[in-house]
Amino acid sequence: MRLSLKQLQVFVAVADSGSTAAGADAVALSQSAASAALNELERQLRVQLFDRVGKKLLLNDSGRQLLPQARQMLDAALQIEGQFQHAHGGTVRIAASTTIGIYLLPPILARMQAEGASALPSVRIENSMAAAAAVAAYQADFGLIEGPCREPELLVEPWQEDELIIVCAPRHPITRRLRDGKAPVAALEQAGWLLREAGSGTADAVDSLLLPHLHHLRAAAQFGNSEAIKHAAAAGLGLACLPRLVVADLLALGRLVELHADLPPLRRQFYLIRQRGKSLSRSLEAVLDACRAPPL
Known part of the structure; x- marks a missing residue:
């Protein structure tokens, strides 16, 4: 076998960055060495992997076919290194969406630590779309x-359920329009809403749960995380639909109030995702088991 992991590493780095210069920086090689590795890979495969457009290198059909295979091979090599460098298989990498990473993962990691885990996972927190893309690219x-999950090559497993509620500041004008303790649907339609950015799992959930009943959410402002939204709601900037676990602290302090309405329960599903071809080390299986354990 003449292919080398270094050639594949250079290929993936160039595919991700779009140039041999940036790809060389990513793998700590000189540009000439990276170019030589890429040229040798193409020579051995007897295909071109990129279309050269000016100074940019764009994956062609052959490159797109090779990319997921190259990522899988590099990930397997990383698993082997970790397995023998650390007694329990190296550091596990988790990509978590924002709400999960901030509110649900810390208790799981604390339980792992209390049960004697030798090394805790590394966690990257992004919106759901970016987290799924990281898993698809073997970066987690x-x-x-x-x-x-919109990544077709990933295995998707139902994980936990979550409840969302509508909240606002106690002095928000809508609180004066309640009827029998409930906010009229017309008032919800007219109010300004504090929304998450596109690609957020919370944004998708809010749209799918509320739009069939309200038909339109008038955006008062958009924020990059739920923490910012709940504090903006407490300041009176608008209504918010957020997980109960996110707003529990401000509800207890009286800085937010829950709005009830004639709507069905606002519940959504969380998911655990992983690559179909992913090899499971002992450490990865241990972390997966910890995440699948019933919540405390």
Whole structure:
């Protein structure tokens, strides 16, 4: 076998960055060495992997076919290195969506630590779309996301359920329009809403749960995370639909109030995602088992 992991590493780095210069920086090689490795890979495979457009290198059909295979091979090599460098298989990498990473993962990691885990996973926190993309690219060993997964090569496993509620500041004008303790649907339609960015699992959930009943959410402002939204709601900037676990602290302090309405229960599913071809080390299986254990 003449292919080398270094050639594949250079190929993936160039595919991700779009140039041999940036790809060389990513793998700590000189540009000439990276170019030589890429040229040798193409020579051995007897195909061109990129279309050269000016100074940019764009994956062609052959390159797109090779990319997931190259990522899988590099990930397997990383698993082998970790297995023998650390007694329990190296550091596991989790990609978690924002709400999960901030509110649900810390208790799981604390339980792992209390049970004697030798090394805790590394966690990257992004919105659901970015977390799924990281798992698909083998940049994370598995992911925990809040909404549907749009990466067809990933295995998707239902994980936990979550309840969302509508909240606002106690002095928000809508609180003076309650009827029998409930906010009229017309008032919800007219109010300004504090929304998450596109690609967020919470944003997808809010749209799928509320739009069939309200038909339109008038955006008062958009924020990159739920923490910012709940504090903006407490300041009176608008209504918010957020997980109960996110707003529990401000509800207890009286800085937010829950709005009830004639709507069905607002519940959504969280998911655990991983690559179909992913090899499971002992450490990765241990972390997966910890995440699948019933919540405390």
